[in-house]
Amino acid sequence: MGNNRESRREKERENYADRQKASKQKNTLIAIGVFAVVIAIVGYASYHYYEKIAVTGTQMSGPPGAGKLGDEHEHAAILVRIFGDEFDFSLPDYQVKSPYIHFESQNGDTIHRHASNVNIGYLFHTIKVGLDDNCFTFPDKKPEHTFCTNEDYSLKFYVNHEKIPSLTDYVLNEDDRILVLYGNENQTQVDNYLMELDGLFIEKK
Known part of the structure; x- marks a missing residue:
């Protein structure tokens, strides 16, 4: 039991x-x-x-009038020299700040445009670099980092070896080569920079 x-x-x-x-x-x-x-x-x-x-x-919306993201994918080379010194767009501060137009992959020589009607001015706006017809200004906006056309020096723009008066409204085309210079270069020096620009590899991916 x-x-x-x-x-x-x-x-x-x-x-x-x-x-x-x-x-x-x-x-x-x-x-x-x-x-x-x-x-x-x-x-x-x-x-x-x-x-x-x-x-x-x-x-981060695109600029007014921009096309649909992905409707185009164009590439161009750019070289910027201020008093002969190259401006380095490969630094992290200048990489992929907008999906519409940017530098990427730690490459500072190639601009990638991913939508129609997106101009160079918008690219510089996204990376906080001041650019207009007369002045190129670093992101810190310090007076010593503002380079404007004056009696001694000038800001100059070239696209595919052709000098143009303004770059901000320019919409790059495939394989364009863009040169921005600030200084008092003579034509021989300009030609040397154009040759340097022609030698840059345009990264496409």
Whole structure:
């Protein structure tokens, strides 16, 4: 009689332990399922958020009149020399600040334009470099880093060896070569910079 009672208690304890184990396993599976659903939702939302940024430029919209992001993909080489010193666009501060037009892959020689009607002025605006017909200004805006046309020095623009009066509204074409100079260069020096520009590799990808 006593043995039967003890046997029943042992079975009850085992059944209770089994129920507890099954309950824990069920709760664990539910938790894993909920976690997986949450991860899926976050992943889905993140994907579409960044897709929206990439496709529509919601986070950083393009300039007025810009075409749809991705409707064009053009490349051009650029060389900027201030008193003979090259301005380095490969630095992180100047890389991919807009999906519409940018420098990328730590390359400062190639401009990538990803939408129609996006001009050079907008590129410089996104990297916080001042550029107009008369002045080139570094991002820190310090007076000593502002280079404007005056009696002694001038800001000059060349596209495919042709001197042009303004660059800000220019929309680059495939394989363009753009030269920006500030100083008092003679024609021989300008020609040397144009030859240097012609030797730059235009990275296309």
